[in-house]
Amino acid sequence: MKKIIHTLILVLIFTGIWLVLNESLAVSQLLIGLFFSAVSILFTNRYLLEDDYLDAYAIKPEVLLHYSLYLFIQIYQSGFAAILKIIKGEDSVKIITYETCMSNELGICLLANALTLTPGTVTIDKNGHQLQILAFQDENAFTDITEGKTCSPYEMILRRMDH
Amino acid sequence: MTFLETALFVIAIYIALVLVRVILGPTIWDRLLGLNAISAKIIMSIVIFSIITEQPYLLDVALVYALLGFIGTVLIARFIEKKGDIS
Amino acid sequence: MIDLLAYLLITIALIFMALGVIGLFRFKDFYSRILISAKIETVGFLTIMIGFTILSGLSYAAMKILLITLMVMITNPLSTHAIARSAFLSGYPINQEPRR
Numbered sequence: 001m002k003k004i005i006h007t008l009i010l011v012l013i014f015t016g017i018w019l020v021l022n023e024s025l026a027v028s029q030l031l032i033g034l035f036f037s038a039v040s041i042l043f044t045n046r047y048l049l050e051d052d053y054l055d056a057y058a059i060k061p062e063v064l065l066h067y068s069l070y071l072f073i074q075i076y077q078s079g080f081a082a083i084l085k086i087i088k089g090e091d092s093v094k095i096i097t098y099e100t101c102m103s104n105e106l107g108i109c110l111l112a113n114a115l116t117l118t119p120g121t122v123t124i125d126k127n128g129h130q131l132q133i134l135a136f137q138d139e140n141a142f143t144d145i146t147e148g149k150t151c152s153p154y155e156m157i158l159r160r161m162d163h
Numbered sequence: 164m165t166f167l168e169t170a171l172f173v174i175a176i177y178i179a180l181v182l183v184r185v186i187l188g189p190t191i192w193d194r195l196l197g198l199n200a201i202s203a204k205i206i207m208s209i210v211i212f213s214i215i216t217e218q219p220y221l222l223d224v225a226l227v228y229a230l231l232g233f234i235g236t237v238l239i240a241r242f243i244e245k246k247g248d249i250s
Numbered sequence: 251m252i253d254l255l256a257y258l259l260i261t262i263a264l265i266f267m268a269l270g271v272i273g274l275f276r277f278k279d280f281y282s283r284i285l286i287s288a289k290i291e292t293v294g295f296l297t298i299m300i301g302f303t304i305l306s307g308l309s310y311a312a313m314k315i316l317l318i319t320l321m322v323m324i325t326n327p328l329s330t331h332a333i334a335r336s337a338f339l340s341g342y343p344i345n346q347e348p349r350r
Contacts, residue, residue, distance in 0.1 A: 079293035116327035
């Protein structure tokens, strides 16, 4: 029952995207959108993914919303920090090896994406639970965390995503 | 000249400056970085152009350009991985 | 009135992108270039797209611009990551000691 509800939510989202792309709200367009959304979800589930769609992308909508809001603020904060770096012109970099405290593959993937999205850090490699992060010499947010063995704020939000 | 046309002109100047970096760039990864920056700026120019001329279907072109630019960059980056010195 | 807000956002984004272009020429090392310049792009892109959305009002065009923004926000870090990973795995040297 829960699975059917989740699939229905996905179908509704995809139909919304279809309507936006076609720029019309006609009934025929709505029916075509529903049909193609259902077909694409079933096809992806059956042939393209190894495990189920809902297991591979299991994330609560409210956690995703909170996460994107936090990321939005963080992007602007580090954007202004990057301006200072350009004016001062520091150019020495280092590589941090960082151990995440999450076990979920999708969570680690989202964390790596967020690190690359904020100015100042780029994720280079992922090996199991270890991430290799390229950062400036004076970046200390993640080295402090590695010594103190606590989670970064990103992970505190992402850990609540499991159903 | 309206405000949006001025913005389009400024973005064109930025594209020319990044192109200088692409031509100068000592390694192939500098050139890829320039390609990535130029494709982001071209998407912005297409959106501005569609707002100026009031033709909303040009936005589809921007959507396709975003997808193709991403695929091109990732493909070239994966292709030259671990082969190094073809700069 | 609301157009003025959009113009202000677009101007801020243009200033951000100018700084990104300056950073592309100012830094001497490839890794610091990729850390700063490609990422300033993200901030500039987000700001300028919010400005365009406000400018085009409540219409299908505005929703399409939001869709483009969402897609670029997902794919842009992936391509930056692919470039940095390609340079790192090919053995491009990382300068560890600070230069004066």
